[in-house]
Amino acid sequence: MSSENITPKEKYFEILELNPNASFSEIKSAYTHLKKLYSSNSPVLSTIIDDITEHRRKDFLARIEEAYRVLKETYSHCDTEKMKKNADVPPEKNIPEFEVFSGNALKLTREVLGIELQEISLATGIPVRHLQCIESERFEMLPPRGYVYIYVSKYAEYLSLDPKHVADDYIKALDKKKPKHERDRF
C-alpha cells in the first residue's frame, strides 16, 4: 500500500478503495458510500473512533471528494454515450411499459433492472419463495389476499413502480382465479 510507485490516478482509485479498472458506476457508488460513511456516526466507525482525530476524518472526506472529482472528469472526457449508459438513469426510462401488471410483468421489470430476487427479499422482508410465487402467479401457494396486496405493493415500490396501481392489477387477477368465498376474511 505504499504510495511511492503508483501514478496519481491509481492513487485516486486507491482512496476510493477500487481497482484501477473500475467502471464509472463503481466509482460513483464507492464515492457515495464512503462519503456517507465518513460523514456519519455509523456503528462501524464509532467503536474505532478513539483512535482517530476529527482532523483525520475530515482529511479522508477531502481526499474522497478530490478523488471523485478527478476521476469523474476523466470519464466525462470519454465517449458521452458510454457515460450515459453507466450513469444513474432514472429507472422509469428503462422499464418496459405495461398496461396491466401481472406477475410476469414484475419479473420482466425486475430483470431489466438487473435485480435479483434475493435483493428484494433482503430489502422488503418478503421471503424469496413468496416472491417467486408472486411472479409465477402460483396464487394457491401465497398467503391470504391481504398479505399478497402488501407484498406486491412493497415489491412494486422497490422497483420504483406505482405500488397501488400494480397491487390493484395483481389482486384483480388473483380474485378472478381464486374464488372469493375461499378464506377471504382479510
Add this chain to the structure above:
Amino acid sequence: MENESGQGKKAEIWAVGGGKGGTGKTFVVCQLATSLALMGKKVVLIDTDFGGANIHTFFGIKSSERSITNFFDKKESLESLIVDTQVKNLSIICGNSSTISPSNVNYAQKIKLFNHIKNLPVDYILLDLGGGTNVDTIDVFLLAEKPIVVALPEITAIENLYQFIKSSYFRKLKSILSAHGLKDSAKEIWQDRSKYNIVTISDLVTYLKNMPGQIGTILERELSGFAINIVLNKVRNVRELQEGFSIRSVCIKYIGVNALYSGYIEYDLQFWRNLSLIHAAPRFIVSHSTDNEVQKITNHIISGDQMKIDSIKF
C-alpha cells in the same frame, strides 16, 4: 493449485477466525469446506478451536476418541486422525470435546501441527480457529494463505473484529521486524510516537516505510501480499449487507490492513430449524440462497476477488 495426484503444490490453508464467539465461524468454515469439496477439491477441515470443538456436530459425527489432542498427547500421526464425512472429498479432524481437562496447546505444538498439516496430500486445509484474540490463535491465523474473518453486522461484533485485526496486524509487523533485527528500533519509535505524529499502527508502518535504509523495502515486500477476507454472517437486510463495505474501508483506512469483502450470508432460519436434526439426518442442511451465497464467497476467496460496490442498491 491442483494436487489430486499428490504431487506438486502444497495444500493451501484457509484459516477462519474473528475474535468474538458466536459469529458463526464454525458454520462458515464448514460451509466453505463443503463448497470446495463439491467443486471436486480434496479438503481436510481441522477443528483447532481448543475448548470449543463443534465441527463434528455439524457433520453428525459423534464426538470421538480420535481427535486432534491425540496428535499432541499420544503423538499419533495426523493421517490416522482423519475421518471421512458424508461429503465426498471432504474429511475432518475433530476437536476434543470429551475430556474434562482442556488441552493446553502451546505455540511450539501449534507450529508442529502446522508443519504436519502442510504435508497432507490434499488441495485445501481449512482451520476453525475459534474465538479469542490470544497470541497462539493469531499466529496460526497469520500462517494461512487465506486468512478469513467472520463478523456479524452488529456493533459489539464489529468492535471485537477490529481488535482481532489490529492485534493480528501488529503481531505480523512484530514478526517481520524481529526476523530482520529491526524490532527494537521500531519499538523505540512506537514508544515515542506522539513525537513522530504517529497515532495508529498504520501510521507507524507508513513512517517505517519512509525511513532510509532497508526497512521500507522489507516491509513493503512482506506486507504487500497480506489481505484479510471478510465474511459477514447472519445478515438480515440491505443496510446490514452494506456494512461489509464499511468494515473493509475502516480496515484499509484506519487499521492499514488490506481487506476484501468476500461476501455475506443471510440469516438462515431453515438451518437453525434443522440443526437439531443433525444426528438423525446427518446432512448439513441450509437454504438454497445460503448455498448460492457460500458458493459466491468461496469463488471470491479462491480468485482474490470481492463484492462489487455497485452491485448493491443503497
